[in-house]
Amino acid sequence: MKTAAEYEASLRELNLNVYQFGKKVENVVDDPIIRPSMNAVAATYDCAHKPEYEDLMTATSHITGKKINRFTHIHQSTEDLVKKTKMCRLLGSITGCCFQRCVGMDAMNALSMTTFDIDAKYGTEYNKRFLAYLEFVQENDLVCDGAMTDPKGDRSLPPHKQPDPDMFLHVVEEREDGIVVRGAKAHQTGAVNSHEIIIMPTISMREEDKDYAISFALPSDAEGITYIMGRQSCDTRKLENGNIDRGNVLYGGHEALVVFEDVFVPWDRLFMYKEWDFAGQLVEQFASYHRQSYACKAGVGDVLIGATQTIAEFNGAQKASHVKDKIIEMNHLNETLFCGSVACAAEGHKEKSGTFLVNTLLANVCKQNVTRFPYEISRLAQDIAGGLMVTLPSEDDYRSPEVGKWVKKYFKGNDEVDTEDRMRMLRLIENLTLGTAAVGYLTESMHGAGSPQAQRIMISRQVNLKEKQKVAKRLCGITKDDE
Numbered sequence: 001m002k003t004a005a006e007y008e009a010s011l012r013e014l015n016l017n018v019y020q021f022g023k024k025v026e027n028v029v030d031d032p033i034i035r036p037s038m039n040a041v042a043a044t045y046d047c048a049h050k051p052e053y054e055d056l057m058t059a060t061s062h063i064t065g066k067k068i069n070r071f072t073h074i075h076q077s078t079e080d081l082v083k084k085t086k087m088c089r090l091l092g093s094i095t096g097c098c099f100q101r102c103v104g105m106d107a108m109n110a111l112s113m114t115t116f117d118i119d120a121k122y123g124t125e126y127n128k129r130f131l132a133y134l135e136f137v138q139e140n141d142l143v144c145d146g147a148m149t150d151p152k153g154d155r156s157l158p159p160h161k162q163p164d165p166d167m168f169l170h171v172v173e174e175r176e177d178g179i180v181v182r183g184a185k186a187h188q189t190g191a192v193n194s195h196e197i198i199i200m201p202t203i204s205m206r207e208e209d210k211d212y213a214i215s216f217a218l219p220s221d222a223e224g225i226t227y228i229m230g231r232q233s234c235d236t237r238k239l240e241n242g243n244i245d246r247g248n249v250l251y252g253g254h255e256a257l258v259v260f261e262d263v264f265v266p267w268d269r270l271f272m273y274k275e276w277d278f279a280g281q282l283v284e285q286f287a288s289y290h291r292q293s294y295a296c297k298a299g300v301g302d303v304l305i306g307a308t309q310t311i312a313e314f315n316g317a318q319k320a321s322h323v324k325d326k327i328i329e330m331n332h333l334n335e336t337l338f339c340g341s342v343a344c345a346a347e348g349h350k351e352k353s354g355t356f357l358v359n360t361l362l363a364n365v366c367k368q369n370v371t372r373f374p375y376e377i378s379r380l381a382q383d384i385a386g387g388l389m390v391t392l393p394s395e396d397d398y399r400s401p402e403v404g405k406w407v408k409k410y411f412k413g414n415d416e417v418d419t420e421d422r423m424r425m426l427r428l429i430e431n432l433t434l435g436t437a438a439v440g441y442l443t444e445s446m447h448g449a450g451s452p453q454a455q456r457i458m459i460s461r462q463v464n465l466k467e468k469q470k471v472a473k474r475l476c477g478i479t480k481d482d483e
């Protein structure tokens, strides 16, 4: 397994084509806006070497029998699935943001099943190719960007009917040694912190869309791939003096638009090619794993609850009964959110390929809760924090020889607490609920792994309504036991 330092060194060897604020980023790893997101991914390496986290952060490869980072593991039991849930929460609480490595893990686990099932139907060799690729990822302890979401253009139209055919990534040329693809993937979490990019289709497809039913993996710096960094609310605070106004002084996340302008994919990196009838399965299996992964938000919730309790103490309001009750409510919501992820893992099952898949109904219930609870937890945090969370002057004002004395004097709460500590805690709450980390804690909770309606559709498909009606009819005497 790589150390965090080796991970950073390996990123420096990549030749990524990255744009930010209209300019090419020459040194991605040290860019002040991107760097905190690299630190968050590095935590996934660092923790794997800590004895106290070894059980959650590492696993035994089912291919080589070697010890590997769990982020490169294919789940071999429900115990593995539960450990994944706990690992996600652990890292959410350590970083207080999106640590970006779960999407690739979820993509690989979904592909381990779909490639197997395609081969069973069509006699192809995708699973063998995939396992060879997986071994390469495990042996080199790589970060893989899981790239599913296409730009999608007009949402009412399928891929082949889009006025611009590139709105969904597709094949434009077939060659003897591979294929050439064009298109883009939007919102890509941790894209420029990744060694590899794994492409999957974004929706179920019909035969007319078969040119879009493709899945493959490429090095992140393959020729023809361009990254355009997404903005995060308050991102340029990372360029300012000091670090108080950043909120989270250590970690962050990032997303990017990834453009594929006629990119070559060799055959041995293709895991689905025009098997349009398996696009839906890959999407659903990836989405189920990824909905489980949102246990990370319980970890970020841990940070926000800790910050809220602390600011209540710094403000001198911690003994008020409504404040105590609101903290209880925040914990209740946070643990409920976690329960769904544990439950779908514990109720997982073995698929034909041997991979363990989460219970898909419970994974969707988990994610549906995630689309709501972080918003309510944030509302309660903002309630307890007070308005200063959004009206606080800058660190430069705090340090100003002219006005600093007033910032220190008038923004003191509990006399035993430094004004600077109070400012830091308020900025952390701002960061989590309105700033850079809110991208991950709130909007990603809403849309990541599919918008809320996607889960509602899955829930409606998976619950057995007929069975529920049957038990109700029996109990009120409409039907008898022998019927």
Ligand SMILES: Cc1cc2nc3c(=O)[nH]c(=O)nc-3n(C[C@H](O)[C@H](O)[C@H](O)COP(=O)(O)OP(=O)(O)OC[C@H]3O[C@@H](n4cnc5c(N)ncnc54)[C@H](O)[C@@H]3O)c2cc1C
Residues within 6 Å of the ligand: 103, 146, 147, 148, 149, 151, 152, 155, 156, 185, 186, 187, 188, 189, 190, 255, 439, 440, 443, 444, 447, 448, 449, 450, 451, 452, 453, 454
């Ligand atoms: C912070 C963040 C990180 C992300 N990271 C990744 C990542 O790493 N990899 C990745 O692949 N994706 C990632 N995503 C993308 C995520 O999966 C999508 O945002 C999600 O699938 C919704 O797609 P969209 O954003 O295009 O919204 P839209 O699809 O436009 O949805 C907007 C609204 O329109 C509704 N809608 C859309 N189409 C239809 C339709 N045909 N019929 C009815 N209603 C419709 C939706 O239900 C929703 O309410 C990330 C997203 C965010 C916000």
